[in-house]
Amino acid sequence: MPDNNMTATASSPFVPSTISVARVMRTVIYALIPGVFIYIALFGWGVLTNILIVTLSALLFEWIMLLVRDRPVKVYLFDFSAIITAILLSLAIPPLAPWWLLVLGSFFAIVVAKHLYGGLGYNTFNPAMAAYAVLLISFPLEMSMWISPLSETSQSLNIIESFEYVLFQVLPINMQYDALTSATVLDYVRTELSTGKLLPEISRSPVFGYLAGKGFEWINLGFLLGGLWLLYKKIISWQIPMAILTGLGVSSLLGYVINPDIYANPLIHIMGGATILGAFFIATDPVTASTTPLGRVIYGAGIGFLTFAIRSWGGYPDGMAFAVLLMGMLVPLLDYYTAPKVYGERAR
Amino acid sequence: MKKLWTFKGGVKLAGFKKLSRPSVVKSLPLPKRVILPLRQHIGEPAEPIVEVGEKVYKGQVIATSKSFISASVHASTSGTVVEIEKHHIPHQSGVSELCIVIKTDGKDEWSPNIKPNQYPENLDADEIRVRIREAGIVGLGGAVFPSAAKLKPTRQIDTLIINGVECEPYITCDDALMQSCPDEIVQGVLLLRKLLNPLECIIAIEDNKPDAIEAIKGSIEKLREQGEGRVATIKVIAVPTVFPTGGEKQLIKVLTGKEVPKNGLPYEVGIVCLNVGTTAAIRNAIYQGTPLVSRYVTVTGSLAKQPANYEVLLGTPIDDVIQAAGNVSADNCAVIMGGPMMGQLLPHSQSPVVKATNCILLQEIRPDIHNNVMPCIRCGSCASACPMNLLPQQLYWHAREKSFQKLDHYNLTDCIECGCCSIVCPSKIPLVHYFRFAKSEMKDHEVNTKIAEQSRVRTQVREARLERIKREQEARKAQRKADRLKKKAAKQKSDKKALAG
Numbered sequence: 001m002p003d004n005n006m007t008a009t010a011s012s013p014f015v016p017s018t019i020s021v022a023r024v025m026r027t028v029i030y031a032l033i034p035g036v037f038i039y040i041a042l043f044g045w046g047v048l049t050n051i052l053i054v055t056l057s058a059l060l061f062e063w064i065m066l067l068v069r070d071r072p073v074k075v076y077l078f079d080f081s082a083i084i085t086a087i088l089l090s091l092a093i094p095p096l097a098p099w100w101l102l103v104l105g106s107f108f109a110i111v112v113a114k115h116l117y118g119g120l121g122y123n124t125f126n127p128a129m130a131a132y133a134v135l136l137i138s139f140p141l142e143m144s145m146w147i148s149p150l151s152e153t154s155q156s157l158n159i160i161e162s163f164e165y166v167l168f169q170v171l172p173i174n175m176q177y178d179a180l181t182s183a184t185v186l187d188y189v190r191t192e193l194s195t196g197k198l199l200p201e202i203s204r205s206p207v208f209g210y211l212a213g214k215g216f217e218w219i220n221l222g223f224l225l226g227g228l229w230l231l232y233k234k235i236i237s238w239q240i241p242m243a244i245l246t247g248l249g250v251s252s253l254l255g256y257v258i259n260p261d262i263y264a265n266p267l268i269h270i271m272g273g274a275t276i277l278g279a280f281f282i283a284t285d286p287v288t289a290s291t292t293p294l295g296r297v298i299y300g301a302g303i304g305f306l307t308f309a310i311r312s313w314g315g316y317p318d319g320m321a322f323a324v325l326l327m328g329m330l331v332p333l334l335d336y337y338t339a340p341k342v343y344g345e346r347a348r
Numbered sequence: 349m350k351k352l353w354t355f356k357g358g359v360k361l362a363g364f365k366k367l368s369r370p371s372v373v374k375s376l377p378l379p380k381r382v383i384l385p386l387r388q389h390i391g392e393p394a395e396p397i398v399e400v401g402e403k404v405y406k407g408q409v410i411a412t413s414k415s416f417i418s419a420s421v422h423a424s425t426s427g428t429v430v431e432i433e434k435h436h437i438p439h440q441s442g443v444s445e446l447c448i449v450i451k452t453d454g455k456d457e458w459s460p461n462i463k464p465n466q467y468p469e470n471l472d473a474d475e476i477r478v479r480i481r482e483a484g485i486v487g488l489g490g491a492v493f494p495s496a497a498k499l500k501p502t503r504q505i506d507t508l509i510i511n512g513v514e515c516e517p518y519i520t521c522d523d524a525l526m527q528s529c530p531d532e533i534v535q536g537v538l539l540l541r542k543l544l545n546p547l548e549c550i551i552a553i554e555d556n557k558p559d560a561i562e563a564i565k566g567s568i569e570k571l572r573e574q575g576e577g578r579v580a581t582i583k584v585i586a587v588p589t590v591f592p593t594g595g596e597k598q599l600i601k602v603l604t605g606k607e608v609p610k611n612g613l614p615y616e617v618g619i620v621c622l623n624v625g626t627t628a629a630i631r632n633a634i635y636q637g638t639p640l641v642s643r644y645v646t647v648t649g650s651l652a653k654q655p656a657n658y659e660v661l662l663g664t665p666i667d668d669v670i671q672a673a674g675n676v677s678a679d680n681c682a683v684i685m686g687g688p689m690m691g692q693l694l695p696h697s698q699s700p701v702v703k704a705t706n707c708i709l710l711q712e713i714r715p716d717i718h719n720n721v722m723p724c725i726r727c728g729s730c731a732s733a734c735p736m737n738l739l740p741q742q743l744y745w746h747a748r749e750k751s752f753q754k755l756d757h758y759n760l761t762d763c764i765e766c767g768c769c770s771i772v773c774p775s776k777i778p779l780v781h782y783f784r785f786a787k788s789e790m791k792d793h794e795v796n797t798k799i800a801e802q803s804r805v806r807t808q809v810r811e812a813r814l815e816r817i818k819r820e821q822e823a824r825k826a827q828r829k830a831d832r833l834k835k836k837a838a839k840q841k842s843d844k845k846a847l848a849g
Contacts, residue, residue, distance in 0.1 A: 010695075011440060011781045013767030014688045014709075015361070015517075016717045019774045021725055075720055121723030121775075237728065286727040291741055335742065342759045343355070343597060343736045344610035347617065 021120075025080030027235050031226030032087055032281065038222040039091070042149050042215045045162035046095030051087055053102040053166065058086035061110040069115060081120050085109050088128040088282055092274065092321065093135065094146045096157070096180070099167050101142050105131045125328050126288045129321040136316070144317075148182040149215030152206065155179050185213030186273045186317040189264055198261040212272030220276040227280025236284040239296035244279040245270060247304020255312060263312060275307065278320035288328045295334035302327045350550075350585055353605040355598045357735040358590040359768050361517050361689070363556055368648040368655040370520035371559065373528050375659050376672045378452055382424050382663030383700040384410065385437045385447045389486040390493045391417030396448055402429045405459035407639050409482075410448050419494045419703075420484040423450055424641040424661040426457040438666065438685050438699040440692035447700070450663070462637045473543050476634055483633035484640045484703075489522075489594070489623035490686065492704045495630065498620055499543050506618035507604055508546040510537055510627050512553040512560060513587060513594035516687030519707040521644035522624050524657035526553065526560035530567035533624050536631035538578055544620055548581060550603055551624070554593060555586040591689060592766045596621050598735050610762065625706075645701060647673040649710035651681045663700045669708060670697065676710050684709040689767040722775035730769035730779060736762050740769040740779050747786035752793050755786055763787070 040047045062082040066073045089105050109131035117123040136143045150156050155175055157165060164170045171177060183191065185207050192202040211217040230236045248269050255263030269275060274282070283289060283303050290299040303323040310319025387393035394411035404410060404423040411421040431449035436442060465471070471479070481496035489511055510533070514522040526533060537549050553561050564584050571579045587593050587602055597608050599621065606617045614621050622630075625643065632638050641662055648655040653674030660669055666683065670676060684691040685705055701708075730740035739758055746754040760783060769779045 010693045011778070011784060012684075012686075012688070012690050012692065012765070013770050013780065014682070014684060014691065014693070014711070014714065014717070015767070015771050016714065017771045017773050017776050019729075019772065020776065021722045021774045024725075024727065024774050072720075075722070079722065081725075119723070121725045237732070286725045289726070291726050291728040291731060292739065335739075339739055339742070339758065340731075340737050342610065342738055342762050343601070344607045344612065344762070345759075347607040347609040347612070 021081070022079045024235055025084055027233055028084055028230065028281065029080060029087065031230045031235075032091075032223070034225050035219050035222035035277070036087070036091070039095075039219045042151070042218060043095050043147055044150055044156050045159045046097075046147055046157070046166070047091075048159070049162050049166045050090040050093055050095055050097055050102060053099055054090035054093075054106045055083055055086040057103045057106040058082045058089075058110050061107055062115075065111055065115040065119070069119065071119065076120060079120065082110060082114075085114065085127045088277070089131050091277060092128065092132045094143065094181075096147055096162060096165060097142060097145075098169060101135060101139060102166075105135050108134050121287055123287055126282060126285050126324055128285075129282060129324045132321045133325060136321070144187065145177075145181050146184045146187070147180045152182065152214065153180060183207060184273070184317065185216065185268065186264075186311060189268070190311075190317045193262060199264060200261065212268045212270075216273075217271050220271050223276045223280060227276065230280060230284075236280065237293075237296060239293055240284050240289060240300040241279040243297045243300025244275070244283055244304040244307075247301035248275060248308050249304070251305050251308040252312075255308070269308060269311065273311070273318040274320040278303070278307070278324060282320070283324050283327075288324075288331065290331050290334045290338070292335055292338040292340060294340070295331070295338035298334055298338065299327050299331065302330070350583065350603075351605075352585075352587065353602055354588075355593075355601040355735050356737050357733050357768060358592060358598070359733055359772060360589070361591045363589070364518045364648070365520050365523065365556065367518065367652075368520045368524075368646045368657055370523035370557075370657060371527055373524050373644060373657045373659055376661075376664065376669065378425060378454060378456060379661065379664045379668045381427075381430070381452060381665075382450050382661060383435050383447045383665065384421050384424065384450070384663040385435070385445050385700065385702055386411050386421055387437075387445060388421065388492060388662070388703040389419040390491065391415060391419070391497075393446065394418060394421050396432050396446075398429050398432075398448065400429050400432060403427075404429060404450060405457055407459040407462045407641055409484075409639075410450075417494055417497055419486050420482060420639070421448070422484055422639040422641050423459075424663045425450070425452050426455050427452040436696040436699040438692070438694050438696075438702055438705060440694065442695035458638075462639075464636050465634060468539075468635045471634065476539060476543055479633055479637075480630055482639070483629070485626060485629045485633060486640070486703050487623055488625035488629065488643060488703065488706070489596075490690075490704055490706060491596070495622065495626055498615075498622070499540070501544065501615040501620060503615065504618060505544045505546045505615065505620055506548070507620075508537070508540055508544055508549045509599060509603060509619060509621040510540075510549070510551040510624055511594060511596070511599055511621055512551055512557075512564070512624040513599055514557070515554060515589070515591045515594035516689055516691075516707075517591075518648045518709055519646050519687050520648070521646045521657055521706050523557050523560050524646070525625055525628060525644050526557070527563045529628055530563040531570070532628040532631045533564065534567045534571060534579060534582065535635065536627035536629075537582055538576075539630060539634055540620075540622065540627065541578065541581065546620070548583065551582060551584045552587050552599055552603055553584065554589045556589045561586055591768065592735055592764070595735065595764055595766060597764070610759075640703060643701075643703065643705070645669065645705055646707040647710070648707065649684075651676045651678050651710040651712065653677050660701045660705075662702060665698050665700055666694065666705075666708060667697045669701060670710065673708075678712065680713045681710050682713045684711070689771075690765060718776055718778050721777055724775055724777060727774060729772040729774065733768040733772045735766060735768060736764060738763060740783075743786070744777065744779055744782055747782040750786070750789055752790050755790060760786055760790065 109127040113127035113130035114123050188207045209217045249266045252266040252269040256265045290296045306323035307319045392415035394413045396411045398410045406426045408423045427450040430451045434444040435447040437445045485495045486492040568579045608614050645660045683694045683697045742758050763783050
């Protein structure tokens with residue numbers, strides 16, 4: 001189905017389009033920089049090892065799949081879409097994750113979720129989230145070992161030690177992996193609630209920062225900054241992030257108003273976990289999101305609500321990935337039933 | 349300040365308007381021959397009323413039609429009819445249509461029947477309509493709809509809109525006209541006002557044409573000073589420069605907030621919209637008695653040596669116009685009729701200038717525009733840019749699949765082919781090209797469906813008829829048999845009686 005074979009057209013417009021898929025994708029990558037930079041600064045080199053290994057393996061899988069599927073390698077390999085998938089996936093996996101986990105994730109994202117569904121533009125599910133879900137279900141232990149912010153631990157790994165651990169599972173002498181890790185705020189809230197404690201008490205824990213999880217709140221502010229810039233550059237539309245934040249905000253506020261002892265406040269929901277990254281970078285993936293203005297609002301609101309539902313009543317501390325995948329299934333339906341009224345249809 | 353509305357979508361484009369310096373209008377030498385297609389308008393083609401060898405004057409009717417949606421064709425200069433044959437018309441398909449070819453005699457002599465009207469004010473509305481119709485005037489903004497057909501609406505008209513927006517990049521012929529002939533335009537508006545009795549008249553001009561706005565305002569002021577009180581009802585309104593504000597539907601939305609009903613016409617919402625060039629042509633037909641025999645044409649583009657506006661006789665071969673404008677500065681030159689967004693690439697530059705020719709755009713052939721087409725990533729930029737609020741990304745899939753029902757569901761026929769979706773597409777998909785193709789396929793499909801339906805009905809009727817005939821024959825047969833039996837019985841009876849008797 002490659003479009004490249006279409007004969008050169010001789011019909012208007014004769015003005016070339018000023019934007020390209022590669023430029024759209026590249027802009028998204030730039031927008032991720034502040035958040036990623038803060039992430040590395042606060043959590044160490046384990047973030048970078050994740051990104052590097054997933055990206056390199058994703059490009060390798062992309063290249064192989066393009067060869068296998070006989071697609072123009074040069075065009076598609078440098079459209080940056082695989083790199084975005086890789087970065088988003090690597091951010092969803094706990095830093096310092098072992099290489100095989102990272103490569104497996106990248107295999108599932110690129111080979112299965114993307115290319116087996118037809119490649120760029122044809123995939124039904126968000127490749128990064130599909131791969132994340134597979135890893136989370138298959139390797140729950142590895143996928144929940146989040147490392148502590150550097151400020152909270154006396155021990156840290158330099159860049160070489162990080163690679164040694166990721167590649168060979170070797171830690172410097174006298175260092176225990178457990179000492180590097182701690183629960184994320186959503187995880188902590190969940191475990192403590194299950195032991196019968198109530199939120200006013202739980203939120204006195206040192207895992208809490210000013211807004212949400214210590215450290216993570218700053219990263220999320222970084223992603224928020226990038227996300228707002230994408231809005232400004234009109235690379236993403238406002239409906240999806242707005243609807244997600246509103247959907248999650250309203251449902252968590254309701255919960256919080258009804259019972260603040262067991263429902264975390266909206267701020268923790270919005271500034272903690274994957275909310276900001278999800279709202280601005282993941283759910284806005286054009287290929288798998290709804291394309292009509294109203295469809296996008298429903299899609300986003302659904303993700304917001306499902307995220308709250310999974311976090312509060314489901315089996316996982318965060319629910320963004322599942323919410324995105326679930327709402328993704330509704331996209332064809334949403335697009336069909338929310339087609340905007342064309343010019344003159346109301347007047348008729 | 350009048351309140352303005354906005355239409356959804358549209359794009360901001362670089363104008364390149366200064367290139368053709370709209371403040372000056374140049375003339376061209378008389379061409380050796382003029383080629384006048386019999387259909388330069390929407391509707392039925394006109395039928396020739398001259399013969400080969402006949403001498404014709406400038407302005408003489410050479411083809412006409414009785415159909416309501418049609419327009420007459422006039423000789424654009426004096427000379428001899430040398431051919432009534434098929435010629436290439438300026439269309440991207442390169443088709444040929446019947447044309448009258450006149451060998452010019454160099455005198456450019458007006459028909460003696462054409463006289464200026466001493467008292468144009470005294471004409472009543474119906475007389476004006478007849479003259480507009482006889483003058484062969486059609487919409488000069490590009491749609492070439494016969495103007496007379498627009499000017500007899502069946503309901504009250506609230507707003508008369510004179511379209512001087514000219515939103516396509518490069519084109520400045522309307523700008524040039526507004527600067528050089530503002531009085532003609534304003535007088536034309538007053539004539540139209542007489543025909544339509546609108547509550548308000550608006551001359552809309554894009555805000556990137558301050559000189560044109562100034563000229564029209566100056567003309568209105570001048571007429572007011574001369575005691576023409578009716579100009580007080582004319583408003584000159586600067587509209588924001590967004591493509592395609594010059595589209596009739598978009599302009600109506602911007603100026604009135606109303607939308608033309610789907611598949612409907614502007615008069616249904618109390619609006620009539622005419623181009624400034626059309627308005628001036630109407631004025632000239634009434635005041636000077638002159639039919640539509642020439643128009644302003646912008647010759648421009650990166651390869652045009654002397655970009656400018658020219659007053660061109662209809663029928664002048666486009667090649668002649670290009671030659672007169674200093675030819676082109678490169679060999680790989682594309683000749684486009686119209687602007688870069690909605691124009692047509694002409695395969696034959698020897699085809700003539702027609703009533704629709706507002707611009708001859710000369711630029712490099714860019715076959716690379718659609719190189720490296722990527723798959724649709726469903727970003728929706730096209731939908732945001734669509735001024736008709738369509739979903740081009742959905743139309744694209746269904747156009748590829750030729751699923752006509754879906755194309756209809758997504759309102760393909762409402763596409764105005766403005767090109768906004770194509771130029772914002774990051775995947776560089778030639779969307780409009782797909783839509784044009786799908787539209788023609790859809791039309792074919794409709795025709796075929798209709799034919800199939802007709803033959804189905806015909807077959808059914810025929811079968812029913814045959815069935816009926818058979819039944820009738822059988823009934824008659826049965827009747828005859830019954831009659832025979834009856835007769836026989838009667839005979840036997842009478843025989844018996846006779847025997848008995």
